[in-house]
Amino acid sequence: MNSQHAPSYYAASGLPQPERPPLQGRVEADVCIVGAGYTGLSSGLHLAEAGFKVVVLEAAKVGWGASGRNGGQIVHSYSRDIDVIERNHGKAVADAMGSMAFEGARIIRERVAKYGIDCDLKDGGIYAAKTRKKVAGLHEHKELWEKYDSLKMQLVEGADIQKHVRTDEYEAILIDPTGGHIHPLKLAQGEAAALESLGGVIHEQSPVTRIERGATAVVRTAQGEVHAKTVIVACNAYIGELEPKLSAKSMPCGTQVVATAPLANWQDVLPTDHCVEDTNYLLDYYRLSADKRLIFGGGVVYGAKDPTDIESHIRPNLERTFPQLKGVKIDYAWTGNFLLTLSRLPQVGRLESNIYYAQGCSGHGVTYTHMIGRVLSEAIRGQHERFDVFAGLPHYPFPGGRLFRVPFTALGALWYDLRDRLGV
Numbered sequence: 001m002n003s004q005h006a007p008s009y010y011a012a013s014g015l016p017q018p019e020r021p022p023l024q025g026r027v028e029a030d031v032c033i034v035g036a037g038y039t040g041l042s043s044g045l046h047l048a049e050a051g052f053k054v055v056v057l058e059a060a061k062v063g064w065g066a067s068g069r070n071g072g073q074i075v076h077s078y079s080r081d082i083d084v085i086e087r088n089h090g091k092a093v094a095d096a097m098g099s100m101a102f103e104g105a106r107i108i109r110e111r112v113a114k115y116g117i118d119c120d121l122k123d124g125g126i127y128a129a130k131t132r133k134k135v136a137g138l139h140e141h142k143e144l145w146e147k148y149d150s151l152k153m154q155l156v157e158g159a160d161i162q163k164h165v166r167t168d169e170y171e172a173i174l175i176d177p178t179g180g181h182i183h184p185l186k187l188a189q190g191e192a193a194a195l196e197s198l199g200g201v202i203h204e205q206s207p208v209t210r211i212e213r214g215a216t217a218v219v220r221t222a223q224g225e226v227h228a229k230t231v232i233v234a235c236n237a238y239i240g241e242l243e244p245k246l247s248a249k250s251m252p253c254g255t256q257v258v259a260t261a262p263l264a265n266w267q268d269v270l271p272t273d274h275c276v277e278d279t280n281y282l283l284d285y286y287r288l289s290a291d292k293r294l295i296f297g298g299g300v301v302y303g304a305k306d307p308t309d310i311e312s313h314i315r316p317n318l319e320r321t322f323p324q325l326k327g328v329k330i331d332y333a334w335t336g337n338f339l340l341t342l343s344r345l346p347q348v349g350r351l352e353s354n355i356y357y358a359q360g361c362s363g364h365g366v367t368y369t370h371m372i373g374r375v376l377s378e379a380i381r382g383q384h385e386r387f388d389v390f391a392g393l394p395h396y397p398f399p400g401g402r403l404f405r406v407p408f409t410a411l412g413a414l415w416y417d418l419r420d421r422l423g424v
Helices: 038-049 082-089 091-100 103-115 132-148 158-163 184-197 310-321 365-380 385-391 401-422
Strands: 025-034 054-057 122-129 154-157 172-181 201-203 208-212 217-221 224-233 251-260 275-278 284-288 294-302 330-340 347-352 355-359
Touching (some): 038 184, 132 172, 154 158, 184 201
Parallel strands (some): 224 355
Antiparallel strands (some): 122 172, 217 224, 251 330, 284 294
């Protein structure tokens, strides 16, 4: 595994970082966290604020995985929304998960304010519909979310769309003022600094080789070991074979992102500087960076094999959305993995009474990871009610097992993508 950051715009513009040497020898901790992405950092920060001694082991660098490579969009809820949860798991589960669906965004803003994190935070998100059928979906989306939170969302159709997104691609847009966007790697790096300010310790370049069970768990790396009362496994798509029980019912998937050169006429693209995602099954998502580059992502590679030419995957959709940017210079192109589950709902639970895990955000992780970090910290402090809601969700295997999960899932995605293209 390459332990340096992906060649992204984020890596080129991140915050200055201290040296975080690899783990050497034996150390003691109340909680050892495996993974310094949002799940691990959010959990660790909540625990450190509560007085726990926290040690985080990171195989590469803080925010190296999806937390430092994603589209940077603050989007509420889950990859399967609350109505689907109610249909599949009942009203009690849906109400409980609905009550937490908007918490992650508030936690991000609280962290940014409390610790002065410089992560280019901007308010405002947009969901865009390309067909009349999708417009009906926006109306349902608005009604559903306003049922669970006091959001003041605005549905915009016709010529007024151009006030927010300068494209002819959409039939309607739904504006969420409580959404927004951030520089995702800066957010992770700022949260790491906050954790360290409270006495937490982060060891980079420290891939975990195994976790030994017991009343005191032992988390081993090539050169050291952490003896901890409690462990959190927070690796998501980069768990590899560390815990086969977790990797068996999930699948890493790749998504691609590009960043253009700074746009002199950025108002001719996104005049209100909101982030945007469309409502297609294989969606496009984009926003402006602080220096007014268009960051545009989309596409899914099941099984997480990196495409040889990322730009060729993204540029056609970028230029279809914004013909005025035809031929625009692309300065950065990168890929990153997220972890998909069959249900598209997160997987949360315990491997042993003192070994917790959370994974499988299914492409919807920026806000969810911040919320589940708080929930994990609550469980470790003996408050299990909210944790048990997630732990009670079933974990389904992919059809065909690990051998055939990629082709089966890709075929399903092609079917839904075709339906989107045909407007049915």
